[in-house]
Amino acid sequence: MNVLSLISTKGGVGKTTVAANLGGVLVDAGLRVLLLDLDSQPALSSYYALCASREAGSYELIAQRLTTPGQVISTTVIQHLDLIVSNDRAGNISTLLLHAADGRLRLRNLLPAFQDQLAHSCGQGSSIYALGLARFLQGDMMSACHLLFPQLENSLRHVLSDSGIDTSKLDEEMLQEDRSLSGLLSNRREQLESVFGIDLIYTIDLLFNLKGSPCLRHELAHGKLASGTCYLHSSIYACWLMYYLVCLPLQRFWSTHVAPQLERISL
Incomplete structure (x- = not known):
């Protein structure tokens, strides 16, 4: 400290x-x-x-x-x-x-x-999130996808860690390492659903992880996310979903804090 x-x-x-x-x-x-x-x-x-x-x-x-x-x-x-x-x-x-x-x-x-x-940091991706969301709102989907998609995995780990849930595992050499997105969705799914809800976790799984789906996390991680793919409906929806996840903590304060500030700025 x-x-x-x-x-x-x-x-x-x-x-x-x-x-x-x-x-x-x-x-x-x-x-x-x-x-x-x-x-x-x-x-x-x-x-x-x-x-x-x-x-x-x-x-x-x-x-x-x-x-x-x-x-x-x-x-x-x-x-x-x-x-x-x-x-x-x-x-x-x-x-x-x-x-x-x-x-x-x-x-x-x-x-x-x-x-x-x-004691715990609150994640190092906030500035990357801000830039990625700015690119998304500007219509620069290629930049938005490459900035936002890698942040999802660490953001889920961060939320689980904040709730006291272990997000690591031991590899074959008994070394501790973070679970991947697929590892979190398969081994910590119940805990994720308790935080985000069943429907939202299913949507994340469908967009970013499941085989036969857009599989955006794997496509990007392996350098196979083509420029044109960034402008498909699945990628646009995935960027919107990332924006939604960022706004989730604000929902309970929207009418009391956020909306009055937006109204004041608009005047």
């Missing part, structure tokens, strides 16, 4: 803006980020919309040494970007730490409690 502090005794120098945007960039790069707002003017705490807000915040963390993630960590609408809100408008934390024997070291000693919360 890496800790980065943004500190200045002068107000209005951009601490909140830098912290919020740096957190977003790091999440996009595939890291889990926990923002900790210790400012008595809690601008960072309201920078990102929350989908799960906790009553406890920085005061309980520092004053009461409360480090239970479910009690002190609020969840933003951006996956893997979490926040401990500032709730010390009276500025009591500074006075408390000034007179505490461990005042200078307390926060440093408390932060390791969140190591497990930040």
Whole structure:
């Protein structure tokens, strides 16, 4: 776990803006980020919309040494970007730490409690996804297919791993390696169906894996995906399906967070 502090005794120098945007960039790069707002003017705490807000915040963390993630960590609408809100408008934390024997070291000693919360990366393909979806919406199907299709396999592994499900196997030499798409669909199908549903997993299997189907994953992996194939209905639908998978986590927040932002941008 890496800790980065943004500190200045002068107000209005951009601490909140830098912290919020740096957190977003790091999440996009595939890291889990926990923002900790210790400012008595809690601008960072309201920078990102929350989908799960906790009553406890920085005061309980520092004053009461409360480090239970479910009690002190609020969840933003951006996956893997979490926040401990500032709730010390009276500025009591500074006075408390000034007179505490461990005042200078307390926060440093408390932060390791969140190591497990930040231990796993959230995948390195987000920028590739973004570029692939942009090419898809632009009608450049050749680029879209070559960018998006390889991401499916690792994305399924990532979702399963996030749910505590092992996605690896031992090869003939007893070395651990990741399961392929076909391996996941045959050996972890029940778990995949519990997350995505039977119909969606069947569609993925039909498009990317089953023999006699378009078999897009194998065609691309073996260099046999012809340029014309990228413009067939099966490839276009597969790209749309990848877009749908990206949007799935947003569905439960659509009416409360996504739609209002889209409406605001359109005005």
